[in-house]
Amino acid sequence: MxxxxxxxxxxxxxxxxxxxxxxxxxxxxARLRRALDxxxxxxxxxxxxxxxxxxxxxxxxxxxxxxxxxxxxxxxMSRMRGVESFSKLWQRRTTIKLPGGTTCNLLSLPDLVLAxxxxxxxxWPMIRRLVEAHxxxxxxxxxxSQIRFWLQELRTPQLLIEVAxxxxxxxxxxxxxxxxxxxxxxxxTDELERALNREEAAERKRDRLYWLPLRKELEKLRHG
Amino acid sequence: MIQxxxxxxxxxxxxxxxxxxxxxxxxxxLWQTYLALGGSLDPEPDTQSPFFDAHPPRPHPxxxxxxxxxxxxxxx
Numbered sequence: 001m002x003x004x005x006x007x008x009x010x011x012x013x014x015x016x017x018x019x020x021x022x023x024x025x026x027x028x029x030a031r032l033r034r035a036l037d038x039x040x041x042x043x044x045x046x047x048x049x050x051x052x053x054x055x056x057x058x059x060x061x062x063x064x065x066x067x068x069x070x071x072x073x074x075x076x077m078s079r080m081r082g083v084e085s086f087s088k089l090w091q092r093r094t095t096i097k098l099p100g101g102t103t104c105n106l107l108s109l110p111d112l113v114l115a116x117x118x119x120x121x122x123x124w125p126m127i128r129r130l131v132e133a134h135x136x137x138x139x140x141x142x143x144x145s146q147i148r149f150w151l152q153e154l155r156t157p158q159l160l161i162e163v164a165x166x167x168x169x170x171x172x173x174x175x176x177x178x179x180x181x182x183x184x185x186x187x188x189t190d191e192l193e194r195a196l197n198r199e200e201a202a203e204r205k206r207d208r209l210y211w212l213p214l215r216k217e218l219e220k221l222r223h224g
Numbered sequence: 225m226i227q228x229x230x231x232x233x234x235x236x237x238x239x240x241x242x243x244x245x246x247x248x249x250x251x252x253x254l255w256q257t258y259l260a261l262g263g264s265l266d267p268e269p270d271t272q273s274p275f276f277d278a279h280p281p282r283p284h285p286x287x288x289x290x291x292x293x294x295x296x297x298x299x300x
Contacts, residue, residue, distance in 0.1 A: 008244045008245075010239070010240055012247075014251075014254065014258070016265050017265075045275070045277060059275055061275065071266075072265055073266070096244070096245065098248070120270065122272075132231065132240070133239075133240045136241075156231060158226050158231065159231070162225070162226055222277060222279075
């Protein structure tokens with residue numbers, strides 16, 4: 001769900017680990033344990049491997065010892081802030097088949113964008129690239145969901161103005177959900193840019209607040 | 225219509241024009257090169273990540289003493 005998904009959808013991240021989103025239930029966790037055993041993966045940081053932590057929104061960090069995956073890092077999560085439940089993510093997933101025959105299931109682009117709305121600097125340019133790439137790929141013949149996605153998630157003022165002015169009715173309808181669209185429809189680039197910055201700052205603050213109790217719990221586990 | 229080159233550098237515009245699978249394969253090539261050059265598999269420390277641990281546990285040396293000790297220190 002992490003770096004490789006970003007590459008697939010059009011951003012570029014040189015990720016050195018593999019991020020997996022999994023359903024957190026007893027049966028699946030047993031399956032996951034077997035797969036991780038095959039990779040000789042060991043937990044390398046808090047929290048320990050357990051349903052309780054995955055359900056709370058923590059990530060489990062592992063490192064593989066199998067010779068074919070030696071030192072590869074794996075992070076496992078089940079719940080992410082602002083992102084729907086695993087069952088919804090699974091329904092909306094993108095499945096790709098690689099030339100070697102391997103099948104990969106990726107977070108859908110809208111879900112990936114939501115998952116990337118974190119407190120970290122590096123995630124925001126990534127979101128911008130992801131949505132730009134999608135826009136350039138589909139703008140010649142878009143469907144209504146794609147237009148809606150751009151209006152909700154584009155972070156490039158010039159493109160947001162282009163979409164808003166081409167789809168004024170839908171834009172007006174979405175202003176209550178994303179107030180900065182009012183600036184986009186009027187073509188006010190500078191004001192829009194400032195509004196986008198404020199939107200990002202507010203989201204980053206929400207992410208910091210969300211993680212506050214989880215960080216405290218991690219600290220306790222580290223020193224407890 | 226705004227063109228990618230009006231917003232991003234040529235390399236990025238070119239990257240956008242690849243299909244998703246082409247991008248995936250390009251990144252695999254980059255990955256192979258990185259490993260061939262001896263690149264580390266350890267993620268870069270990310271101080272903004274909620275998982276960041278400023279004092280990760282380190283393996284203890286077999287002799288049980290501190291691995292690195294200050295033997296001499298300047299006055300500065």
